[in-house]
Amino acid sequence: MKQKPRVAVFDFADCEGCELEIADLEEELLDLIDIVDIVSFRELMKEHADAYDIAIIEGSIMRPMDEQRLVRIRSKAKILVALGTCAAIGGVNKIRNQWMPDDVMREVYGDADLKGNELFNVFRTKALNEVVPVDYYIHGCPIDRDDFKRVITALALGKKPEIIRYPVCVECKKNENVCQFELGRFCLGPITRAGCKAICPTHNSPCDGCRGLVKKAEADCVKEVLERYKLTYEDIRRRCTMYNYGREECHVDEEE
């Protein structure tokens, strides 16, 4: 009987929503623990083991102490999976990268003497792949449970999960949604990675790009559409940077 892969779940600066989505597998969680050995999952379990094959990590990196912890995890895991947008591309955690860390720290903690306190030693937010190599990504804020299952079953079956490069529009049209543009809203779906079954437009809300943009927001085609709707890039800049701030700075995505 082949040994089940040992899986450990870790989190950094996050909201734990992606881990909650895993817990929300409900009965299927029992299937999951049948096919893999969850040796560490701090949110749900007291038990912890230091030896694992697959590390699933949620959250971004904010401080040197977090960086060190991540490097330690990478050295032990054969496969490292970035769980959710914060881990994959930085997500909302990167919005503050527009301002220098000192600036923000002073604003938040005022004059409190926190120098040398490693808890407060914050640098610009980094996605996981800016610190260590990442093997697979499960995008989304939060992740889509079916997408998670797809990647995990692929890993358990010993195959590389398909990397989706096509935009949300494909899934939105298959759902026969009324296009958000027809309702007067600028939707980021055409330039955002699919895999979520176009959940936001399906609930009558324009896509905000949480799964990562697959086209630059400054691309010619986007400009063309903006012009047609009498908008400028400035009008959508904030939404394009909600989850995707500074993408040019990151290591290039897995498919390139």
Added chain:
Amino acid sequence: MKQTIQLISKKDLLTFVNALINEGTYDVVGVKARRERFGFDTLNNAGELRLDHDVTIIPPKKYFLPQYEPLMKYSLEKPFQVQGIKDEKPRIIIGMHPYDIIALEQTDLFYLDSQQDTFYKKRRENTIIIGADIQKISERSFAASMKTNVTTTGFDILLTKIGTNYAVTIGSEKGAKLLQKYATTKNATAADIKKIKDTRDNVAKKYKRKVKLDKKDWPASLADNYNHALWEERSDVCMECSSCTMVCPTCYCYDVRDESALNLKDGQRIRTWDGCMLKDFTRIGSGEIFRENVKERYRHRFYRKGNYLPQRYGFVACVGCGRCGIACLPDIADPCDVFNELASFGKSDDTARYFIKKQSEVADKGEIHVPRSATIKRIQKMTDTETLYEIELDDKKPLGHKPGQFIELSIFGIGEAPLGVSSPPSKSPSFELVVRQVGNVTSKLSVMNVGDKVGIRGPFGNGFDVQMLNGKNILFTSGGLGLVPMRSLIKYVLDPQNRKKYKNIIILYGATRPNKVMFLDEIEEWKKIDNVECQLTVDKCDEGQCWTGCIGLITTLFPKINMKKFDAKNTIVVVIGPPVMYKFVIKCLQTMGIPDENIVVSLERRMKCGVGKCGHCQINGIYTCKEGPVFIYKDIENLPEAFE
């Protein structure tokens, strides 16, 4: 059958629809409001029906080729048990406009050819179509100038609103029976029938959008403008979102995936809509992508609708519904705009490009989706990356393939891979495949053992036309993995039963390195046969490797051929190798005086369904899996996408 026309009041029509809904055995769907637009959906009561709609968001093709459709269930614990999918309830669709009815008739030719898609077939047979004449015109539709705003065929019943009543045109026996059982109608008078014509004419006059180029001229116009700047100009702002193909009633390309449950026991092989506008549409296992530039994909869509399919079937595959015009955000997808622009470029008489003459129809081999169970009988490592597998079908029947054909190898949970058959046709139930590890399926295969089960679909493809080799010299030129499919033809030709049909034979084989050379022992045997010569070469010989043959590209072997023995007009040259090889080899052959109609090649594309339906293997207007993968060079020398 002669159409009779009835008249029904609005009230009685609602009663009729409610009767159908309440009758219980049908899934009754019709056009309903969908937020600010319209869409086909299950009707809960007749009041929801909106025959006054302009156009639905997506066409009713979803009822014949669903967005996500399970094809079969599998069990990872029990390869090779496959379960079918339960049949759906029969369906009645109410409110289909003429252009969608026409599109469906076009789709029939595609899905119900000699290699029928049984899922589509069953749905077609189990569906009753109650069409509706257009009342309100969609602002982007140009159906009138495409003559698709009215139809006389393709429906079981057709409803036309005339005043406060509806004219009911009966289109089939099924339709007649349905009306008889559930509806209260009376015969239409001559005045009523005239009103039908008047209504249609009045609606037709209201079309604001018109295409200036008559659709019969579309193929010619496209044929002359393949390299026109307009394709690049317009596609410059394409979002590559494939919304245009998703909403199109005549688009039906699909992808097939295996979805396994978390328990790693159960799974489904599903089919889902795919779009030729997406960058990864043509991606093959090695990662190569064809039509990589968005301009090429954008152009391909118009050529398919306006040139390739017309040449294949005789009709233009656009029905002017205008959905793509609505869906396209940068507004470049609308054929009305494109062909209006092309109209200004003038006509041409040349229509014979981008397509090859129609091959004879492939015989119906029955089930096209479900693989047959087979067992790995022997595994032999050929090189560090290539392995030979001997596979035997579990029903012990021979594969029945021709040299040059391929099969689709299934490993449930992982997927399918197209592989060329390497052994010659034989009465034995086993055949050979040589596999290089590139993707998921081939990687999984590399860790399987003798006795393990796989699935086989096929054989597919046209294979080599062995008749054309009769009485000729044959020059086999294989590069790298090209020897794998080549071997099936070589062994067929060299079989003592067949050998006398052909004259002199040379086999040229080039590999990258000595440790990549395969079948050395067989080649030695071939050399011993009368009038058979074998020449091998490797690109380079690294230190430590042992090689006594030639060193250099395969083209360096051509000067060694004695052209007196191989007079060019009577020599057939078969060339198979990596894409980069063809250009150079064919140039050499032409210099040697080999006529283009004597050169045979085998091309690789993303072969997925194997039966010319999923659309992934298209090279311009041909399907590599149906008209190929073997081609006569003369037939494809003008095919722009063949050797990209």
Added chain:
Amino acid sequence: MSMKKNDVSIHVDHVTRVEGHGNIVLNVKNGRIEQLQWQVVEAPRFFEAMLRGQHYNELRQITSRICGICSIGHSLASLKATEDALVVKITEQTSILRRLAIHAENMQSHILHIGYLAAPDLFGVGSVIPLVGTKHTGTVLTIVRLHRLANAMSDLLCGRTVHPIRLVVGGFSVVPTEMELVNLRKQLEESKVLTQQLAEVIHGVADRLPDFTRGTEYIGLSSEDEYALYDGVITSTDTGKHLAYRNYKEIMQEYIVPHSTAKFVKHARESYMVGALARFNINADKLHPAAKEVARMFGLRPVNCNPFMNTIAQLVEFTHSLDDSIYWIDRLLERGIKEEKPVKASVKAGRGVGIVEVPRGILVHEYTLNSKGYCTKANCIIPTNQNHANIQHDMEKLVPEILGKSEKEIELVLEMLVRAYDPCISCSTHYLDVTFR
């Protein structure tokens, strides 16, 4: 770990089965407590910094990401604050649907906490996973079923449980259909018996909850008409009602602590507690009968000062939310549910405060918007922030009482104490009080 009986050294790095990262440090030498700290080590994420310059239509999406478990609560507090600033009056249908959304979140969060996070301690195991395959399998399946139902409810109302979609300024982007509400009501009704069963099982092991009390101030919302969750007046068990909701800072006073990236909060005493127990202590008389019965079964009466009973108060609230949800669904079905477009806001400068009760306690969002509708200043007071100081002080009273136990037992009791609060630590380290230049 030391050998002498009077020496204790406990360092729990990243307490398990709580949301977020917190450490417990206890050093005792010769029977004297040298160091006792509840350390909040979660990385700060600077949410208020992120909100500056954002448009009022985007504030909800961003603040939702403060927490995955109470994302509906953050969304609602955010929307209330924005609507307060722009003077947007929501319809009655919207307010009913939002009440249902809060119930769904409360149920989901409480059952997660009771079942997955707290109960394992009562069963003497490290997580629910070892319970599967034993005689307790039925209980695990019950927990899973109830959790799934609560998620299905928030999926229906909000489009998605984690980071809801349908909640927008002025209302909902889509409302449920009548058929969907009828279906939901049926499932809620069918779950009553499962809830009762769960209560009985927990009752069977409730004796393992430590018997500990400490006089504490409790703060939460209260209302004349109902057990206050969505709307209400800030109320303290010490000082009564505070009607001026915009002056919440008079009650919630924060200060920085070096061993915590989250600020601590106090009011009338050196700390106070928020959450299910606090709400119970303030609103117990407004509970539905079945919930009152569960409270009675566990001997839970206001004002109860045992923080370990917070988990039981959550069970009581779960039972109440189940019944109250059915009540409000019936009201909606009576009125007839309608597709309503969200109430449009006329953009103007303003300051708004939104206060709701989320599973872990009272939550405040405050925004200042400029005349174009962009946020210039933001402040959020998270329930768990308000609890951190109380955890510290509870520990300071508790530890001397349990020093006689073994180190392992002390460690477990301290962990159970932290878990009882059901802290949401990453929420609490978003950061507060930012002034913008």
